[in-house]
Amino acid sequence: MRTLARPATRADRTAILQLVRGHQRTQLALDWWSLDEWLDAPTAWVVERMGQIVAFWLGVQVDSPVAWLRGAAVADGEDPVALFEQLWPHFARALAHQGAEQVVGMAYGEWLEPVYQAVGFTRQTVVITLRKEDWRIPEIPAIPIHIRRATLADIPRIAEVDRQAFEPMWWYGPTILTRAWHQVPHFIVAEEEGEIIGYAFTDLYGMHGHIVRLAVHPAHQGRTIGARLLAESLRYLIDLGAYPITLNTQIENRTSQALYRRFGFRPTGQEVSIWGCRLTGGEGP
Template sequence: MFSAVRPATRADRSAILHLVREHRRAQMALDWWSLEEWLEAPTAWVVERMGRVIAFWLGIQVDSPVAWLRVAAVADGEDAPQLFRQLWPSMARALAAQGATEAVGVAYGEWLESVYPAAGFTRRTVVITLRKDDWRIPELPAVPVRVRRAMLEDIPRIAAVDRQAFEPLWWYGPTILTRAWHQVPYFIVAEAEGEIIGYAFADLYGVHGHIVRLAVHPAHQGRSVGARLLAESLRYLIDLGAYPITLNTQIENRISQALYRRFGFHPTGQEVSIWSCALR
């Protein structure tokens, strides 16, 4: 039966929300945005059959050459890999037109593990979750840095540190950092000689604490700056009674995992594949 691929419109709102909320194969990882903000974006696409929306994907590219596929939903009983193969060429062109050079899909649901490779994506890395079940914070050596709450005017300098600390796949630019600053309860920076050299922020989901981000400028790595930022973030969460406390890292990042183990974090066994496709 014929199905058509087209950009999503505001008129699709109810159908998309129903697809995301009521069907089994749906992933929404919008982080600092709401779905409503993106329904009319040129990178929001649907597959429609006989007037019914049967698949929806949303790609978001902000302050980075990498676009993330943050919402994916397919109606029950439909062939998800086939529908994404049908939708992807149009979506890829729209993302490339906005300047994206790479698209990344996160396979939070097992069903997406077959969807992305069917459209030519390759597995880029795996993100693992680590968990801390105690409130112990190890003793740290003296670190000649000042840790303070981040201010909104710090965002450009924080973004500059982020670009040095991470490859483009993981960049947080000024737009995302500003949104995070407004939304999370704890956002700190580390300064040395008046320069911002690292930052971290944490969030709470009920009583569950999560270290969302921790970054140190490469020139200052290996000097316990990251440990200090982690310790301060943990103190904040522990003072609020957060339990458990979690964070994410790449499976191949042994240096960060060693730091987290020192603080009592351990792998939960939760692993999420990151799938990538070049756009140019």
């Protein structure tokens, strides 16, 4: 039976939620947004057959030339590769029209890897989770750095630090940082002579503490500033009695892993592969 790929609309909300909640092959990673906020976006697409939505894909591009695939869902019994191959040219064109130069997606389930490969994605890296089982904080050499709570006025400078500290695929721009600042319980900056040179923020899921972000400007790395930010983030979580405490990093980031191990973090064995594909002009791949 013939299928139709088309942009999602707000009228599809109930069907999309039923697809996401009621079927096995689904993935949503919306961070500080809700699904409702993206349903009208030109980069939210569905595939339908005889009036029934059988697949949903959401691409999100914010403050970066890189768009992330934040939502994916395929009805049980359907072929996800065939559906995404049908959707991809339209989807890629919509992303490119928004200004995206690259598309990146996580593969929380094995079902997504062949889907990405079918349209030319390649594995970019692997993100690993580390977990801290104790509340110990190692001693850190004293340096003349001021750690304080971030304010909304700090966001532009924090975004500059972030852009210098990470590759474009991982950038957090002003929009994302502002969203995070409003929603997470602990957001701090490292300041030297009035200049913000690093930042970190932490979230809570029940009593599970997660250090979402830690960044230091490259010109100031190697001075234990990252360790100070990590220690302050941990003190906040420990004072609340948070357990466990986790964070993520790329599998090849040995420098960060060495810091985290010093603080008692150990790999959990949870790994998520990251896949990416470059877009070619406004026509898609």
